Amino acid sequence: DQQVKQNSPSLSVQEGRISILNCDYTNSMFDYFLWYKKYPAEGPTFLISISSIKDKNEDGRFTVFLNKSAKHLSLHIVPSQPGDSAVYFCAASAGSQGNLIFGKGTKLSVKP
Amino acid sequence: EAGVAQSPRYKIIEKRQSVAFWCNPISGHATLYWYQQILGQGPKLLIQFQNNGVVDDSQLPKDRFSAERLKGVDSTLKIQPAKLEDSAVYLCASSLEPGFHSGSRNTQYFGPGTRLTVL
Numbered sequence A: 001d002q003q004v005k006q007n008s009p010s011l012s013v014q015e016g017r018i019s020i021l022n023c024d025y026t027n028s029m030f031d032y033f034l035w036y037k038k039y040p041a042e043g044p045t046f047l048i049s050i051s052s053i054k055d056k057n058e059d060g061r062f063t064v065f066l067n068k069s070a071k072h073l074s075l076h077i078v079p080s081q082p083g084d085s086a087v088y089f090c091a092a093s094a095g096s097q098g099n100l101i102f103g104k105g106t107k108l109s110v111k112p
Numbered sequence B: 001e002a003g004v005a006q007s008p009r010y011k012i013i014e015k016r017q018s019v020a021f022w023c024n025p026i027s028g029h030a031t032l033y034w035y036q037q038i039l040g041q042g043p044k045l046l047i048q049f050q051n052n053g054v055v056d057d058s059q060l061p062k063d064r065f066s067a068e069r070l071k072g073v074d075s076t077l078k079i080q081p082a083k084l085e086d087s088a089v090y091l092c093a094s095s096l097e098p099g100f101h102s103g104s105r106n107t108q109y110f111g112p113g114t115r116l117t118v119l
Helices: none
Strands: A010-014 A018-026 A032-040 A045-051 A055-060 A062-067 A073-079 A086-093 A108-109 B005-007 B010-013 B019-024 B031-037 B044-050 B053-056 B065-068 B075-079 B088-095 B114-117
Touching: A010 A018, A018 A032, A018 A108, A032 A062, A045 A055, A045 A062, A045 A086, A073 A086, A108 B065, B005 B044, B005 B088, B010 B019, B019 B114, B031 B075, B044 B065, B044 B075, B075 B088
Parallel strands: A010 A108, B010 B114
Antiparallel strands: A018 A073, A032 A045, A032 A086, A055 A062, A062 A073, A086 A108, B005 B019, B019 B075, B031 B044, B031 B088, B044 B053, B065 B075, B088 B114
């Protein structure tokens, strides 16, 4: 049973516009959430994270929103750039020593 | 700062053969992870080391998979014998500390992975 779900396998956005990537989770014990970005033939790279005590975390063009009641988080990229084209993985952890559980990823394509 | 190194980058073997992957983490990182990423899926943790001790190997298929980190630095992951369903990318990651409680010290840095194809 998938505990972290990314229901959109792909997303295409125009350069300069907002990209919104979504993630749902089922385990109410998850208390730390992360987004990783992955280019082809490279390992995932940490992008941004959020603790369950917050509902928003911002880092430059990247903002993560957490809605605990809906068990939903989203990553906003504004403005989107062609270099943002990659696969984005949502991941979650339960407890400070918990393991990372990854979603299947969403492939973002930003078109010039 | 050098990143996580992995070798080989690609490996093709026939089922029932054995294979080994090597990982060199970022210098000073005490925590090392091995993940399996099957095509179309997210990475799945196989084993976590803290220095040279195993912290979590609950998802490691121990009948065929083994891993070691003898001196608390480099690590090897072995599959013997391989099955068709072992075809995947094997990712190694490292962090200064385990867990997710204190920001950048917990960030997991991934290597480029080893793509294994079992025929």
